Amino acid sequence: MGFSIALIPGDGIGPEIVAEARKVLDCVGSRYGHEFNYTEILMGGCSIDAYGVPLSDEALAVAKSSDSVLLGAVGGNVGNSRWYDVAPNLRPEAGLLKIRKELGLFANIRPAYLFNELKGACPLKEDIIGDGFDMVIMRELTGGLYFGERHTEEVDGVMTATDTLTYNEEEIRRIAVKAFDIAMKRNKKVISVDKANVLDSSRLWRKVVAEVAKDYPEVEVSNMLVDNCAMQLVMNPGQFDVILTENMFGDILSDEASMITGSIGMLSSASLGSSKLGLYEPSHGSAPDIAGKNIANPIATILSAAMMLRYSFDLDKEADAVEAAVKKVLKDGYRTIDIMDEGMTQVSTSQMGDLIADNI
Amino acid sequence: MGFSIALIPGDGIGPEIVAEARKVLDCVGSRYGHEFNYTEILMGGCSIDAYGVPLSDEALAVAKSSDSVLLGAVGGNVGNSRWYDVAPNLRPEAGLLKIRKELGLFANIRPAYLFNELKGACPLKEDIIGDGFDMVIMRELTGGLYFGERHTEEVDGVMTATDTLTYNEEEIRRIAVKAFDIAMKRNKKVISVDKANVLDSSRLWRKVVAEVAKDYPEVEVSNMLVDNCAMQLVMNPGQFDVILTENMFGDILSDEASMITGSIGMLSSASLGSSKLGLYEPSHGSAPDIAGKNIANPIATILSAAMMLRYSFDLDKEADAVEAAVKKVLKDGYRTIDIMDEGMTQVSTSQMGDLIADNI
Ligand SMILES: CC(C)[C@H](C(=O)O)[C@@H](O)C(=O)O
Numbered sequence A, B: 001m002g003f004s005i006a007l008i009p010g011d012g013i014g015p016e017i018v019a020e021a022r023k024v025l026d027c028v029g030s031r032y033g034h035e036f037n038y039t040e041i042l043m044g045g046c047s048i049d050a051y052g053v054p055l056s057d058e059a060l061a062v063a064k065s066s067d068s069v070l071l072g073a074v075g076g077n078v079g080n081s082r083w084y085d086v087a088p089n090l091r092p093e094a095g096l097l098k099i100r101k102e103l104g105l106f107a108n109i110r111p112a113y114l115f116n117e118l119k120g121a122c123p124l125k126e127d128i129i130g131d132g133f134d135m136v137i138m139r140e141l142t143g144g145l146y147f148g149e150r151h152t153e154e155v156d157g158v159m160t161a162t163d164t165l166t167y168n169e170e171e172i173r174r175i176a177v178k179a180f181d182i183a184m185k186r187n188k189k190v191i192s193v194d195k196a197n198v199l200d201s202s203r204l205w206r207k208v209v210a211e212v213a214k215d216y217p218e219v220e221v222s223n224m225l226v227d228n229c230a231m232q233l234v235m236n237p238g239q240f241d242v243i244l245t246e247n248m249f250g251d252i253l254s255d256e257a258s259m260i261t262g263s264i265g266m267l268s269s270a271s272l273g274s275s276k277l278g279l280y281e282p283s284h285g286s287a288p289d290i291a292g293k294n295i296a297n298p299i300a301t302i303l304s305a306a307m308m309l310r311y312s313f314d315l316d317k318e319a320d321a322v323e324a325a326v327k328k329v330l331k332d333g334y335r336t337i338d339i340m341d342e343g344m345t346q347v348s349t350s351q352m353g354d355l356i357a358d359n360i
């Protein structure tokens, strides 16, 4: 079968890691008889350099008309921050948030699990890790504070800034359905996270989640307050299967969750809507400090491509093959520098891509 | 000197731990020649039982006219949650949030540090702990989403809920000043946490913090995005000295920070305003499951009382004495059950209070 993929290499290490994912996809294509057609588009700093905006209308149109979008990383890092507001036109409103909204990608899926081979990198002690953990954060991606009305104005001579957090039943229902659907394919456990002791939007969230839960009698569902969840992730990550939450809480908790795996350079993500079109990207940033050195870890992007095969193209067997190839290469002891450990073999970005492709 | 203290034993283990803090305060009084006068007031579940509301106007008036307020814990736990919205009148709006707002307690100070004697309880690995960590979260407490206008209404037949996040310059300035003041007494480092790449309120936050920073040339100041901060707390907690942030982010991050110490039962907190009147309480909850058993750990409450001596009564020497007594008792190997370890001597709630009082 033929599939069109919009490729967004982006900034920093983006181009290098996307090249490896493409290598692996091409291998899947020839092995399983599919044709992947790529169109490269610009987004982020490179698009500002070329066109003065982080995402041009032309680029957006290409993304919209593709079967799927694979993104490397956009934006730069300042200090420890993945994104910044130094240049006003670099603001995510005009790039990442725009593509999410325009493509209707309301469901952000970020798996966070402990790779057996990389347990040493986990910042948590053995007794906390227990039998390991394997969770998925289902984050609502096109509502809440991110897309609410906002303004800054003088009120009685005092500068005052306001952001609005709005959710309606339908927005909550559709993301809840996605979470329960995914739970059915996993351990059938959903923990919905909110701040229902304070927020109206969270109280509506809880109500709608409870309604949706009725359609999934097999799924164990419970509610957790967001402050408590931030603690539980550190104290007992093994209790989570699917975490369902709104946009801002999901932003914070998914980053915390991926960090406790110790392998954020290995974690993929998918942003989905109501059609098959999805946007796939690694959970990590553009790491400009190591860009162009052929040392970045391409695995998160390759695993994102696997998610693309699974969710956008319904190619489960092919997705399994990519995931198995990654496991095999890790088991064989190959590591990029970020996950390098004693007794292992250090390889470059492109060598890692080759190894995974060879194992398809 | 004489000081009036409103005591709020509250629910669950609250009365037991407050009794021990009072024991220690009385000891400080007779040792250093101060008189502490207590008035007990009801708040939380016990107040609902007695008066039908979580905080009566009479109780609030007593708190307002006191020199300071010492709180045990209010509310119940359901599952892992410290507070819940099961009974609508148990909602914090009518209790905890009300007392914070009415007393003008805009600055919540929550220290999070690793007790040397309790390193074993820290969920993080040795190499992450490094030389240990010792930070203070300065959380804005009377603004933002907690006190914004909110409503739930039908829009075109669809239930829609909205919360508003508002900050003005003055609210930001006064909390920033508190953070920089405290940094001057510590390691002179402030990390201000926001989501300035998305929120207008965060952009104003950043601007005002930068202005305030000019008055503290000795303090090193930087900005960090909230999602990144949630990661950095797990990855490198040693980098933090004072974290300055708004209400909701502070709620989430302070719980995460206290959990990574592994000793949340040991952590105190203070909520301050522009007068000397403050509210002091342990960072943990009311733990109804162990209430009445004389096994709860009173140390967080006793350390909260020490903060009261320091911040509300300007009794630094006396506060030092309480903190030193706690350290001594830990060093001598006494532990309540929650922090019990091999080779240590297990003691009850009241025994722990006695031991600390004896060491004043
Ligand atoms: C860049 C930023 C706007 C974005 C977000 O907050 O959604 C990022 O942190 C993410 O999680 O993808």
Ligand SMILES: CC(C)[C@H](C(=O)O)[C@@H](O)C(=O)O
Pocket (backbone or CB within 6 Å): A197, A198, A227, B083, B092, B096, B251
């Ligand atoms: C009970 C709840 C409203 C409160 C808050 O969110 O402020 C609590 O979590 C806290 O941190 O003191």
